[in-house]
Amino acid sequence: MSGKVNLAESFTRIEKPWSPTIVGELNGQYVKLARFDGAYVWHSHQAEDELFLVVSGRLNIELRDRTVELSPGEFFVVPRGVEHRPVAQPNAEVLLFEPASTLNTGNAPANEWTRRPDQLDRL
Amino acid sequence: MSGKVNLAESFTRIEKPWSPTIVGELNGQYVKLARFDGAYVWHSHQAEDELFLVVSGRLNIELRDRTVELSPGEFFVVPRGVEHRPVAQPNAEVLLFEPASTLNTGNAPANEWTRRPDQLDRL
Numbered sequence: 001m002s003g004k005v006n007l008a009e010s011f012t013r014i015e016k017p018w019s020p021t022i023v024g025e026l027n028g029q030y031v032k033l034a035r036f037d038g039a040y041v042w043h044s045h046q047a048e049d050e051l052f053l054v055v056s057g058r059l060n061i062e063l064r065d066r067t068v069e070l071s072p073g074e075f076f077v078v079p080r081g082v083e084h085r086p087v088a089q090p091n092a093e094v095l096l097f098e099p100a101s102t103l104n105t106g107n108a109p110a111n112e113w114t115r116r117p118d119q120l121d122r123l
Numbered sequence: 124m125s126g127k128v129n130l131a132e133s134f135t136r137i138e139k140p141w142s143p144t145i146v147g148e149l150n151g152q153y154v155k156l157a158r159f160d161g162a163y164v165w166h167s168h169q170a171e172d173e174l175f176l177v178v179s180g181r182l183n184i185e186l187r188d189r190t191v192e193l194s195p196g197e198f199f200v201v202p203r204g205v206e207h208r209p210v211a212q213p214n215a216e217v218l219l220f221e222p223a224s225t226l227n228t229g230n231a232p233a234n235e236w237t238r239r240p241d242q243l244d245r246l
């Protein structure tokens with residue numbers, strides 16, 4: 001059984017942006033923490049709904065028809081198949097809930113941020 | 124597609140303790156908010172791992188062999204099959220993440236808190 005996780009303490013050990021780090025696992029889903037910094041890539045996930053909860057900073061989830069603006073203590077679920085682009089301004093600390101199978105860059109062409117689930121860091 | 128959820132604002136609309144309220148749904152899992160107040164009942168969930176994230180207040184998760192003490196910004200995952208008793212002191216605001224099938228009082232005899240998944244409130 002894993003121990004408890006303190007979000008603020010965990011973020012002190014995560015330096016690199018756009019590098020989701022696994023901090024919890026339950027029911028085939030991962031809890032991940034990530035620093036978001038600037039604009040990510042447009043992408044979607046074919047089979048995975050994805051939750052973004054802002055812990056600190058500000059995060060815009062751009063959708064093709066609108067932008068969802070998130071402040072600390074706010075979350076949003078991007079349903080599977082929906083194109084989205086996270087844009088953090090400034091540097092933001094974000095908690096993600098999503099299936100363990102989720103590829104961080106979704107259906108976008110592989111780029112410098114792409115990490116397969118088995119390549120993710122764990123705290 | 125649901126809108127964004129502000130945790131603090133949502134808790135202003137939840138008054139009754141021990142009454143999990145659905146605020147999000149993804150991948151067959153629910154995000155629930157609940158006020159915890161005092162001692163709950165010992166129980167376990169046969170097929171569901173359960174995440175507790177404290178938003179405000181303090182929550183002890185008593186296990187048979189130890190107690191996990193949670194402050195705001197801390198979470199703990201109780202694996203399926205593990206007996207636990209939440210004890211909040213004082214009133215605490217808690218986010219839960221668990222399969223939609225989860226019965227709030229688990230394997231304990233039905234009591235005044237018991238709500239089947241289809242009986243839960245939604246915000």
